[in-house]
Amino acid sequence: MAGRPKMRPRRCGAVQLSFPTEAPGLKSTFVCHCSDCRKITASMFASNFTIDNRHLRHIRGQDNLKTFAQSHTIGSGQTMTNYFCGTCGTLMYRVGAAYPGYSVLRIGTVDDFELHETKLRPRLEQYTERRVRWLKPVDGLRQFRGMAFRSQSKL
16 A cells, blocks of 8 residues: 555544545546535535545544435435544545445545645536636636536546
């Protein structure tokens, strides 16, 4: 696992994950403006990356994770399960029934800020039809009015 980035809640460090920053483990990086991402981040969008679960490692604290699952605000209409740190409440990752075998992580939870600018820099924006009007498109990113990923093969 040497050289693999790690992420943990900056507040407590009770949960720590390790993940790849290149294919085949890293599947996508994106900005999402869907109503669910806006609500769960208490912001206007979320900056995410998707990992193949075979490459996601729990370094510590897996038993400290708490879950919350729902489907009524999810674009696919299927259940999304959120995994939070039980100590500080940080959202560590999400698993959607529409995309078995993959987890969605938040770029902002990654400890190495340089990765935010490089390997984890978003490549696309989705649900742009829901982007607030005062927020402009991110230069250089592919734009999708709705969900960019309609199937597992497009992750």
